[in-house]
Amino acid sequence: MIAKIIYGQTCTGTLNYVFGKEGMQILGYGNTFSQSISPKFFASVLYFQGQRNATKNRYAHISLNLPHGEHLDDRTFYKISEEYMENMGFGNQPYVVVRHNDTKHEHVHIVTTTVKEDGKVLGIYNSHKRSIAIRQHLEKKYGLTPAPTKKQKSQLPIYRLPEKQFGMEAEKGTKYYLQDVLNSINQKYKVRSFDELARLVKRYHIEIRTTKNKTGRIGVAYGLNNQKGYKTRFINGSEVHRGLSGPKLQKVFDVHSKSKLLPIYRQRLLKQIETTYNLFKTIRPHDLEAVLKEYQDIDIKLDIKEDIIEGYTIYDKSRYVFKARELGKNIRMQNRLEIFGNGDAFTEIDTESKQFKLEVQKTIKEALTTSYLKSPKQNGLLSEHIMKSKLEDVVPAILASEKYSFLERYVPRNQKSEFRKVMENEFPMVRKKIYELENKKEKALLDDKFKLIGNILEKRIFNVGTEQGSIRLLFQALGVKYHDNQLSFTQSDKHIVPVKLGNLTFPKEMEKYVSSGFVRQNHLMLEMLTEQSSVNSPKLTAAAMFLPMIFPQLYDRMDADYKKQYESVALGSYIKNAERMHEPFEKSAKDYIALFNAKGFYFVKGEKGIEVKSIYTDNKSSCTLPKRTSQYLGSIPDLATTLQGQQPVINDLIEKGRNKLENLWAGHLMEKGLYDNFAYMLTIENVRPNLHWEVVRHHMDNGLRKCMNHMIQQKASVQQNRLLKKGVYAINSLLGGSGNKTEEMYNGFKDELTNYSKFKKSKGITF
Template sequence: MIAKIIYGETCQGTLNYVLGKEGMRILGYGNTFSQKVSPKFFGDVLHFQGQRNATKNRYAHISLNLPHGEHLNDKTFLKISKEYMEKMGFGEQPYVVVRHTDTTHEHVHIVTTIVKEDGKVLPIYNSHKRSMATRRYLEKKYGLSQAPTTKRNRQLPIYRLPEEQFGMDAEKGTKFYLQDVLNSINQKYKVRSFDELARLVKPYHIELRQTKNEMGRIGVAFGLNNQKGYRTRFLSGSAVHRNLSGPKLQKVFDAHSKSKLLPMHRKRLLKQIETTYGLFKTIRPHDLKDVLKGYQGIDIELETKGDVIEGYTIYDKSKYVFGKRGLGKHIRMQNRLEIFGNGNEPTQIDIESKQFKLEVQKAIKEALTTSYLKSLKQDGLLSEHIITRNFGDIVPNLKASEKFRFLERYIPRNQRIEFRKAVENAFPIIKKRIYELETKKEKEILEKKFKLIGKVLEKGIFNVGTEQGSIRLLFQALGVKYHDNQLSFTQSNKHTIPVKLGNLPFPENMEKHVSTGFVRQNHLMLEMLTEQSSENSPKMTGSAIFLPMIFPKLYERMDPVYKWQYERIALGSYVKYAEQMHAPFEKSAKDYITLFNAKGFYFVKGEKGFEVKSIYTNNKASYPLPKRTSLYLNSIPDLSVRLQRQRTVIKGLFEEGRNDLKNLWVGHLMERGVYDKVAFILTSEKAYPNLHREIVQHHMDNGLRQSLVQVSQRQSSVQQKRLLSKGVYAVSSLLGGRGKNQDEAFNGFKDELTDWSKYKRKGVGMG
């Protein structure tokens, strides 16, 4: 099911369209005196209530659309519509639900107002995101087909015969269609002129006319012409939508045209095209589209008339659209006959070109790196791995590479053996060059780590020293080790830096396994705490909050002032991550709080807005939410009651022994889809992930249930039943089926991967 919401300043035109469609059926009303009110009476009620506030987005037009071939009876469709309105916060408002039968897919229209009886307005923060979550909830509840999660190219509506289309649809249906297409175009592209807009809407059978009155005011009008005998009269842009008037569109066009980024995008695009030309000996004109897409990821449409290519349009990733006039004459086909003027010769790469040699180098480097990352045991550094590889070792990775397959596709058949030999002959030279570059980079990284350690010790971020050997904990958490008065990488002795610390003892029970992903996170965190990070530095991820679980002995020694700074940064990183994970389930501002509460996070309202805290950090540590998010939470009608309820949830987590980062970690793995690890923990340990039951149920349906069965099947028949029952017990407890007798709180984490990684004979880092 697809749900769409459009807000507007008036409702009369929308009601005329919704209630005036041929074959429409009113399924029901919401919050009116009776279900037998007349459409005119309802329109008056809606109009007068909406006029009680001067906001521009007074009215809402919602459509709920089923996929082709799916059917609902009127009673069920009305029930779904009412539940949608309740979940979206419109349940107390007057609204009408109308079913249309003019398209091949079943759908209803709902018209309402966001203005309440007292003149205040309903909050519409994040309404489109909440609509997505509500739609998903209803799909699951009523067994409807799920809407696609990725954008697809929409098919144009099928036009009916002209004699059926003229009349009411020309005034109302056309207007709604024009709004939909034009708004989509303006969101998708940074249009710079009316001529460009006319070209972009032409495939949708929309025609555009520019006008200018005596005062010189620019105007625009739109009409439909499907070239099959059906045409509508032209509607002025302002009549279609207030933001589609001539002056307002011109203002947008001017802003896009004057952007300082436009010349940069044009220059980059020209360089990409020139690079492509430099790679090829010949390009068959009609192959240019596939060549640019496959090599540079550039979307280009060739404008053809018969077999003749008259021009092109490039839809750049920057949202700008470039035609042949916008990029200069030098790249036009007629001016590059040495590439395009070779008759019917096939498209061929020039294996003697400088660009080809660069691409071969890139393909070999990618294959060497991939072979290192995919190796079961990454012993040593990348440079050490590279120097020991033979050409045959990387052939499987080369064949799997899209870059290599693209090159091979355009090599002439009679030169493919020669091509492969050229790659093999180039391998030793390229391997040596990459080895030297990686060696230099590794030395710089080790030097950087050494300087960071000095800053950390200088500022006293951790209470570590040489006498107890606790400084080794800091070394390990940054991916280095100390031996024979030298500092080197943990997994290699290739590079060293002299550090005279003498005979340095080891601390008791030092961690054996350290994930490279968490080493990177720890490095970034310490750079921030020592103020060595910059705007261009990599950003922290949500997993930064787990650093005290990965390096417990080190973070136990953290200075309280820096501990507060760390927790504040980690909270902010995790909140941003969690908001993305919660989006498919967040139907309202109440859900925003509920989903975080289930994870052990709670919200406090202060003078400057909301702050988030957690059961995993000190009570003084908090992260201030952005102003817009604070406004969103303030929209909850019974906010004080909702904030009070947090105590019950948080208290329950403490009572159940789930106030540990380990519980959050299991939920984190579940959200990341690492179901094998989660299944092992659920079946072999007493683990209760801190996650809302709706999200747990989603992951059970999405593959976790199957992973539980597979993990249990690896054991003996006696163990199977025991392990599977443990897993089912753990999950059922999350879904609300736990009894009074609870198992001991889970404490089986010996490292951040759990013992499951040892059964798999390899470790997997999460960073």
């Protein structure tokens, strides 16, 4: 099902269209004194209520559209419409649900107002996001076909074309078709002229005419011509929609054309395309689309007229659309006949080119790094791994590389052996170059850690010292160790910094294993607390919230003031991540609160707005929500009652002993889709996830149930089987008895911490 919402300043035209369609059916009215009122009376009610406020978004026109071939009876469709309106916050507003039968797919129109009886305006924050969550909820509840959740990269959906009709009725259908297509085009692309707009809408059978009067004012009109006997008269742009008139579109085009970033985008594309040409000896013209997409991630479409390729159009990720000739003469296919002039010759890479050698070097570099990051035992530093590696050691990583697959596909068949020789010849040079670079980075990083430790001790962020060796806790949490008056990385003695601290003792309890991902997060956090980080520093992730769980001995010694500062920052980092995780389930502002409550977070009114607190941190620690989020929550009519209603949920978690970071971590693993790791915590460690039941149900249906059943079948031990089944029962109780690739490789949630076969050996961390 697809849901669309359009806000407007008037409702007369919309109601005339909705009620005036031939064969329309009024399925029902919402919040009117009777279901027997006339359309004219309802229009008067809606108009007068909407006029009680001067907002531009007084009225809302919503359409719920089923896929072709899917059917709902009138009663069910009205019930779905009611639930949609209730969840969107329009449940107490007057509205009408009208069914139209003029298209191949079934759909209803809902017209309402955002103005309440007292003249105040409903909060329509996050309408699009909430609509998606509500739609997904209704699809699942009523067994409807899910709508696509991902935007198409270069193609817009083909909108329904009005049937061949005559009279005013056909004109109304045409206007809405034009609105759909033109608005979508202008949202997807940064159009710069009417000529460009005409090219983009041509495939939708839309024709554009422009006029200019004596004062230079530009007018525009639109018409349909599907070449199958259906041709409409041209309709002025202002009649189609106020935002589609000539003057208003020209202002938008001027802004896009004068952007200071436009030359930068052109230069980037020119360089990327020239680099592609430099790599190839010949390119079959029809292969250019696939080559540029795979090699440079550039979307293009060949301009073909009467079977002749005249050039190509580039649909850039910046949303600008360029003709190849705009970027430069040298990239036009007609001017590069040495590459494109051989007609249907095979697309082949030039193995003698400089660019080919550069690509081979990139492939080797990527393989050296990947083989280290994916190694089950990262013994030593990356530089040490690189120098020890031989070509045969990284061949598996090379073969798995997308870069290698691309090169191998287009290398001429009779030169495959040459390809391998180039790889062998380039490997020693690349290895040496990468080694020197990483070696330099590692030295600088160790120096940074040494300086950071000095600042931490100077500011007394942690109560650690040399007397009982507790300073070693700080060293370990930053991925370094101390021995013989020297500071070095935990996993290597290659780089050292002289530090004269004498013979330090070891604390009674030390974490046996420390995750590299969390060490990095800890480093970033401590840089922030010592004010060493800058605006350009890497951002903290949700992992920052779990640092006290990973380094309990150290964070127990944290200064109270710094702890409050840390908890506020960690809360903010986690909330940002959680908001993204909640999107598929957040149907309203109340859902926003409920989803966080289930995780152990609650909201209070503060001096600067609404603040969020957690059961895992000190009661004094909080993080103020962004202004827009506060306004979003403030749109709840009974916000005070809703905030009071949080207490039972929060108290229940505390009473059940689920106010530990381990409970939040278990839920986080589930949300990340790391079901094996979550199942271990649930069964072996008996840790319950703090998650909303709806989220738990989603993950059970999404693979968690299958994962746990598979683990039960694989386990031979009766005791382990019993524990696994106990975990399944625990999940059912939660349901109320009803049952960037590089970043991923260097991610605290996918490193050894969540690999229970290794984690089991660690006695210092309790889950």
